[in-house]
Amino acid sequence: MSEDFAIKINQMHKWYGDFHVLRDINLEVKKGEIIVVCGPSGSGKSTLIRCINRLEEHQQGDIIVDGIELTNDVKKIDEVRREVGMCFQHFNLFPHLTILENCTLAPIWVRGTPKAEAEEIAMGFLEKVKIPEQAAKYPGQLSGGQQQRVAIARSLCMKPRIMLFDEPTSALDPEMIKEVLDVMTDLANEGMTMICVTHEMGFAKQVADRVIFMDAGQIIEENVPTEFFDNPQNERTKLFLSQILH
Amino acid sequence: MSEQTRDYVLGEHPELPAPDQRSGFVKWAMENLFSSIGNSVVTIVGLYILYLVIPPFIQWAIIDSVVLGAESRRECQAINPDGACWAFIYRRWDQFVYGFYPAPERWRVNLSFVFVAIIIAIALVEKLRAIKGAIWVALALVAACAILIVGGMFGLDRVPTNKFGGFMLTLIIGLTGIFASLPIGIVLALSRLSSLPIFSIFATIFIEFIRGVPLITLLFIASTLLSYFLPPGTNFDLLVRVLIMVTLFSAAYLAEVIRGGLAAIPRGQYEAADALGLSYWKSMRLIILPQALKISIPGIVSSFIGLFKDTTLVLIIGLLDPLGIGQAAIADVKWIALSNELYVFIALFFFVFCFSMSRYSLYLERKLHTGHKR
Numbered sequence: 251m252s253e254d255f256a257i258k259i260n261q262m263h264k265w266y267g268d269f270h271v272l273r274d275i276n277l278e279v280k281k282g283e284i285i286v287v288c289g290p291s292g293s294g295k296s297t298l299i300r301c302i303n304r305l306e307e308h309q310q311g312d313i314i315v316d317g318i319e320l321t322n323d324v325k326k327i328d329e330v331r332r333e334v335g336m337c338f339q340h341f342n343l344f345p346h347l348t349i350l351e352n353c354t355l356a357p358i359w360v361r362g363t364p365k366a367e368a369e370e371i372a373m374g375f376l377e378k379v380k381i382p383e384q385a386a387k388y389p390g391q392l393s394g395g396q397q398q399r400v401a402i403a404r405s406l407c408m409k410p411r412i413m414l415f416d417e418p419t420s421a422l423d424p425e426m427i428k429e430v431l432d433v434m435t436d437l438a439n440e441g442m443t444m445i446c447v448t449h450e451m452g453f454a455k456q457v458a459d460r461v462i463f464m465d466a467g468q469i470i471e472e473n474v475p476t477e478f479f480d481n482p483q484n485e486r487t488k489l490f491l492s493q494i495l496h
Numbered sequence: 497m498s499e500q501t502r503d504y505v506l507g508e509h510p511e512l513p514a515p516d517q518r519s520g521f522v523k524w525a526m527e528n529l530f531s532s533i534g535n536s537v538v539t540i541v542g543l544y545i546l547y548l549v550i551p552p553f554i555q556w557a558i559i560d561s562v563v564l565g566a567e568s569r570r571e572c573q574a575i576n577p578d579g580a581c582w583a584f585i586y587r588r589w590d591q592f593v594y595g596f597y598p599a600p601e602r603w604r605v606n607l608s609f610v611f612v613a614i615i616i617a618i619a620l621v622e623k624l625r626a627i628k629g630a631i632w633v634a635l636a637l638v639a640a641c642a643i644l645i646v647g648g649m650f651g652l653d654r655v656p657t658n659k660f661g662g663f664m665l666t667l668i669i670g671l672t673g674i675f676a677s678l679p680i681g682i683v684l685a686l687s688r689l690s691s692l693p694i695f696s697i698f699a700t701i702f703i704e705f706i707r708g709v710p711l712i713t714l715l716f717i718a719s720t721l722l723s724y725f726l727p728p729g730t731n732f733d734l735l736v737r738v739l740i741m742v743t744l745f746s747a748a749y750l751a752e753v754i755r756g757g758l759a760a761i762p763r764g765q766y767e768a769a770d771a772l773g774l775s776y777w778k779s780m781r782l783i784i785l786p787q788a789l790k791i792s793i794p795g796i797v798s799s800f801i802g803l804f805k806d807t808t809l810v811l812i813i814g815l816l817d818p819l820g821i822g823q824a825a826i827a828d829v830k831w832i833a834l835s836n837e838l839y840v841f842i843a844l845f846f847f848v849f850c851f852s853m854s855r856y857s858l859y860l861e862r863k864l865h866t867g868h869k870r
């Protein structure tokens with residue numbers, strides 16, 4: 251049943267203490283599908299995608315990632331995390347390691363890849379995100395856009411089948427947004443399964459298969475991009491779109 | 497130069513030489529010591545005080561001092577009554593270094609000093625540490641030092657620990673404390689922050705107990721009280737008990753310093769490590785601890801310096817560290833009451849070690865600096 255789905259979320263609920271942050275989430279993501287998640291701040295977008303690699307724990311319902319159900323079983327969590335890459339709003343590169351070491355760390359220590367091979371793979375991905383010449387530098391010496399591209403390369407070095415992006419461009423200066431979106435677009439065109447929390451509507455129109463709108467912990471609306479933008483159904487979606495598109 | 501700057505075409509700036517950043521002593525002094533009237537007054541008063549203190553000290557300690565050719569205080573005074581009588585230190589040198597370690601066996605201590613130097617080099621020099629098996633060499637050397645100094649094995653005579661003394665004893669207590677307390681401190685800090693209550697409660701109680709009790713009290717516990725708890729007849733060496741107490745004491749302080757460093761690591765670092773699939777121990781070892789320890793270096797080194805100086809407290813429970821040796825020595829009629837010489841000498845010894853540690857910590861901080869955090 252889970253064969254053709256990369257991610258399947260079924261009647262999932264999550265609370266922070268008493269606060270019901272995610273309510274009855276149902277979502278199926280096919281392999282190779284690109285999903286864009288948008289919605290007002292505090293609506294639970296980050297929490298939702300962080301549940302997918304168990305950075306947050308859900309309390310009710312099922313999440314099945316790549317055929318593995320997320321439970322308290324640490325082995326399964328590790329298995330899922332190996333297959334799911336994640337990019338954060340603030341990059342979260344390791345400041346004490348060089349760019350190359352950032353990229354080879356997980357392959358070497360999690361997958362047991364020999365160092366030389368890991369470095370070769372890492373250089374390949376750094377070329378793909380167009381910064382191989384920065385390999386020997388430290389994250390603190392790079393611009394925001396470059397750091398985010400390194401963060402993407404670092405995730406890709408684990409050869410994940412699914413990539414999660416949590417507002418990857420919202421901490422960036424405008425002129426750097428495009429360089430990151432270009433990398434993400436390339437990735438989408440190569441058939442990566444992706445869930446992106448982003449308010450970059452141009453990106454959503456261009457590459458998304460579906461756009462999901464969240465508000466107050468619920469999925470309010472879900473549609474293909476053309477319909478979603480041109481013909482929103484829900485009042486709250488209309489309000490939100492009018493605010494961010496003018 | 498002015499021609500160079502005038503000739504440029506708009507949009508094509510010539511490369512200008514960087515401004516002169518050298519500064520001579522005069523310029524530095526003008527900017528830092530004489531920048532205002534108040535500043536100048538303070539500088540002059542300061543210089544005057546130095547003038548009052550330093551020349552007489554040099555006169556006493558170096559120019560008028562007696563090192564050789566005197567067998568007692570009286571002979572010193574016969575040679576030069578105004579100078580320091582370093583002959584006292586010179587004649588008692590072996591005791592200051594080895595305590596009452598039997599003279600024919602002192603080569604064992606000397607060899608251990610060489611081993612200790614190698615161990616410290618392995619611990620501090622990255623190139624040596626990177627060599628495969630370096631850690632095992634270091635551990636083997638630690639064992640070798642212990643066997644050499646204590647003996648009772650491999651045909652070496654057993655030397656009872658109450659013969660240990662002097663700098664040798666300071667180094668045994670100080671270095672054991674430093675090397676043993678760091679890993680224990682790290683484990684305590686991680687336990688205190690653990691989400692498992694057994695670990696955090698145990699670590700918190702332990703740390704707060706040790707920090708709430710003066711080291712002297714712990715040393716008294718080690719020397720007297722422990723014998724009540726131990727089964728009668730067990731001969732648990734006093735020095736070993738002291739080493740354990742000093743290590744635990746230092747570990748409790750280190751744990752708090754390291755906990756501060758851990759608290760400064762942004763949550764995003766933990767999350768990125770988790771998201772990449774690193775296990776708890778791997779993410780601690782590879783991501784979190786290297787950064788937390790780096791932030792904690794000044795605090796860790798302060799702790800070590802404090803520990804090193806606190807080793808002098810063992811004289812209160814009857815161990816003969818340099819201060820104990822010295823106090824016994826100046827009670828000797830031959831060298832009676834040479835306390836100035838004694839304390840200057842011991843101060844110098846501790847200063848050299850503690851100042852080196854402090855400089856090394858600055859060097860390490862600079863070396864580990866990898867650009868600005870965002």
Ligand SMILES: Nc1ncnc2c1ncn2[C@@H]1O[C@H](COP(=O)(O)OP(=O)(O)O)[C@@H](O)[C@H]1O
Nearest residue numbers: 266269271289290291292293294295296297298
């Ligand atoms: N660790 C936490 N503990 C308690 N509340 C939290 C925590 N993280 C997020 N929240 C709350 O959950 C809600 C959803 O947060 P989030 O998923 O970050 O929203 P979004 O990413 O859509 O802006 C917010 O109201 C936020 O304040």
Ligand SMILES: [Mg+2]
Nearest residue numbers: 295296297417
């Ligand atoms: Mg968010």
